[in-house]
Amino acid sequence: GAVVSQHPSWVICKSGTSVKIECRSLDFQATTMFWYRQFPKQSLMLMATSNEGSKATYEQGVEKDKFLINHASLTLSTLTVTSAHPEDSSFYICSARDPGTGASPLHFGNGTRLTVT
Amino acid sequence: DQQVKQNSPSLSVQEGRISILNCDYTNSMFDYFLWYKKYPAEGPTFLISISSIKDKNEDGRFTVFLNKSAKHLSLHIVPSQPGDSAVYFCAAGGSGTYKYIFGTGTRLKVLA
Numbered sequence: 221g222a223v224v225s226q227h228p229s230w231v232i233c234k235s236g237t238s239v240k241i242e243c244r245s246l247d248f249q250a251t252t253m254f255w256y257r258q259f260p261k262q263s264l265m266l267m268a269t270s271n272e273g274s275k276a277t278y279e280q281g282v283e284k285d286k287f288l289i290n291h292a293s294l295t296l297s298t299l300t301v302t303s304a305h306p307e308d309s310s311f312y313i314c315s316a317r318d319p320g321t322g323a324s325p326l327h328f329g330n331g332t333r334l335t336v337t
Numbered sequence: 338d339q340q341v342k343q344n345s346p347s348l349s350v351q352e353g354r355i356s357i358l359n360c361d362y363t364n365s366m367f368d369y370f371l372w373y374k375k376y377p378a379e380g381p382t383f384l385i386s387i388s389s390i391k392d393k394n395e396d397g398r399f400t401v402f403l404n405k406s407a408k409h410l411s412l413h414i415v416p417s418q419p420g421d422s423a424v425y426f427c428a429a430g431g432s433g434t435y436k437y438i439f440g441t442g443t444r445l446k447v448l449a
Contacts, residue, residue: 328373
């Protein structure tokens with residue numbers, strides 16, 4: 221089945237630094253990828269839709285200058301958390317859909333646990 | 338405004354019995370519904386889906402029921418196994434957009 225790989229699985233950074241998270245579709249090409257965020261014991265919140273070759277679409281309340289998304293190829297999207305602060309600590313998960321399988325579900329990466337100290 | 342709700346945060350079921358997880362939604366434009374299973378520190382794993390043109394979809398031990406008039410869907414797992422213990426999320430959205438809204442999750446514990 222479709223596989224989505226996310227890296228790193230966890231990262232600790234100091235306040236004020238930037239962190240980049242990569243999301244790759246391993247066996248299919250994804251023109252669209254989605255970035256979610258999950259707080260402890262809460263739901264997955266959609267942050268933005270990453271579009272290959274064009275600007276990402278951000279959900280209401282998500283700062284586009286804080287969470288930079290780049291979708292440079294059909295198999296790679298990156299999320300950069302800029303000038304990270306402790307409140308950015310969270311579990312970030314990317315997802316993609318295999319367009320070759322009709323009305324198919326999203327496949328998720330294994331997530332990245334970000335801790336900002 | 339929570340468009341997809343799972344009102345039971347947790348559920349305990351004896352091994353071999355049926356697990357029923359419920360989900361309600363408010364947006365009548367949603368036409369595609371999914372269930373995901375999630376373990377801690379991992380991404381969600383797709384279980385089963387249903388489109389609005391159906392009221393039931395079955396895959397092995399998993400069956401999803403959709404009641405459009407009530408804006409309600411449920412996931413039945415039978416027989417339940419200890420390995421089914423996880424957090425289950427329902428999700429809903431438009432089949433053309435693939436932007437899915439997730440519920441808050443239900444933690445299922447299957448007791449051996």
